[in-house]
Amino acid sequence: DVKVTQSSRYLVKRTGEKVFLECVQDMDHENMFWYRQDPGLGLRLIYFSYDVKMKEKGDIPEGYSVSREKKERFSLILESASTNQTSMYLCASSFVGSSYNSPLHFGNGTRLTVT
């Protein structure tokens, strides 16, 4: 089974802090993703990476950055946390393979509260 592990289940940070969310996958997947999920807004893509040191902006990259130094690890960085970044953050991974059958596998999520 694919295992995607997010380092923290719950996190509380103060406004202005630099926040690191870590994600590790154990299936040698090329693609990794960061989404945030908010009530009424659904899942929104922040950033994704299709290879080591490669990154692409998603729909809502403002206020975030990412790092992918190793294939199995994809980090999301909030440079200066703000209260509107309070959300559930979901990491996912997938293999490149056929374009038809490569679903995303999600981690358990990190619920971040910024006060």
Added chain:
Amino acid sequence: QKEVEQNSGPLSVPEGAIASLNCTYSDRGSQSFFWYRQYSGKSPELIMFIYSNGDKEDGRFTAQLNKASQYVSLLIRDSQPSDSATYLCAVKYGGSQGNLIFGKGTKLSVKP
């Protein structure tokens, strides 16, 4: 703007009935379609995917795809209270590097 639309619900069905969840998408170049189930406070888990027109069955679940109508649905037969969750439709469009576009989900409630 590529969009995936779902009725937010809640959809309420009695135990043992068939639950029908629907999804429409805007991009005709979309290639494959995924259904995820998400329990409250948990992360989405894959139920099944489909990429050819017609039906695909997996146990109590059947996915149906009609590319001409840009419509995909999920049928759950013999619904159980444990099926109560939010169901997310996700679409991989042509040219995508692997990311999916998600609908906002339909909340299903199965009453005993």
